[in-house]
Amino acid sequence: SQQGEEDPQALSIQEGENATMNCSYKTSINNLQWYRQNSGRGLVHLILIRSNEREKHSGRLRVTLDTSKKSSSLLITASRAADTASYFCAPSSGSRLTFGEGTQLTVNP
Amino acid sequence: EAGVAQSPRYKIIEKRQSVAFWCNPISGHATLYWYQQILGQGPKLLIQFQNNGVVDDSQLPKDRFSAERLKGVDSTLKIQPAKLEDSAVYLCASSPRIAGGGETQYFGPGTRLLVL
Numbered sequence: 001s002q003q004g005e006e007d008p009q010a011l012s013i014q015e016g017e018n019a020t021m022n023c024s025y026k027t028s029i030n031n032l033q034w035y036r037q038n039s040g041r042g043l044v045h046l047i048l049i050r051s052n053e054r055e056k057h058s059g060r061l062r063v064t065l066d067t068s069k070k071s072s073s074l075l076i077t078a079s080r081a082a083d084t085a086s087y088f089c090a091p092s093s094g095s096r097l098t099f100g101e102g103t104q105l106t107v108n109p
Numbered sequence: 110e111a112g113v114a115q116s117p118r119y120k121i122i123e124k125r126q127s128v129a130f131w132c133n134p135i136s137g138h139a140t141l142y143w144y145q146q147i148l149g150q151g152p153k154l155l156i157q158f159q160n161n162g163v164v165d166d167s168q169l170p171k172d173r174f175s176a177e178r179l180k181g182v183d184s185t186l187k188i189q190p191a192k193l194e195d196s197a198v199y200l201c202a203s204s205p206r207i208a209g210g211g212e213t214q215y216f217g218p219g220t221r222l223l224v225l
Binding site for chain 1: 211
């Protein structure tokens with residue numbers, strides 16, 4: 001399957017620091033999406049990067065995609081306590097999105 | 110615009126009982142998804158509808174799970190009979206375009222099921 005695998009499983013940082021999460025996948029993709037899930041809530045779409053794009057920004061988020069290495073990274077700059085959540089990548093090859101186990105980010109005030 | 114609505118938010122049942130979940134997607138969204146998310150794991154797709162037709166139900170345990178999307182709008186997911194391992198959050202999502210394009214999905218808040 002096209003499941004993304006996030007790394008690290010857990011990340012704890014101080015408010016104001018940057019947080020970087022990585023995602024690896026196995027086969028070719030059309031796009032890759034990142035989602036956030038706050039505890040007890042549904043997933044919220046953060047950003048979609050297409051296979052012909054290398055980098056994309058949205059506010060404090062920066063996503064990179066390296067199709068040769070089959071990997072993506074999500075950078076959150078100047079983190080806030082409200083960024084505490086699980087982050088999932090979802091590579092897509094035109095069919096279903098397949099989510100990995102996610103990275104649990106904790107931002108300490 | 111209103112988001113994806115799900116009910117109930119919480120449900121506690123005993124094993125071997127039946128349970129049903131309801132989802133109302135964002136108005137006009139053609140594709141509807143049901144996911145199962147076990148604690149500590151990512152969501153796993155159970156079934157995907159495009160309008161009122163099933164696109165993908167390969168991971169749906171059909172001996173006990175069923176789902177329908179009559180009239181291509183809202184949907185129900187049923188478990189009959191429930192097992193202990195069905196304890197999870199059941200998430201509904203919708204997307205505006207036809208299935209197969211890897212579109213952005215919009216998720217509801219989920220129904221948390223506990224089977225005792």
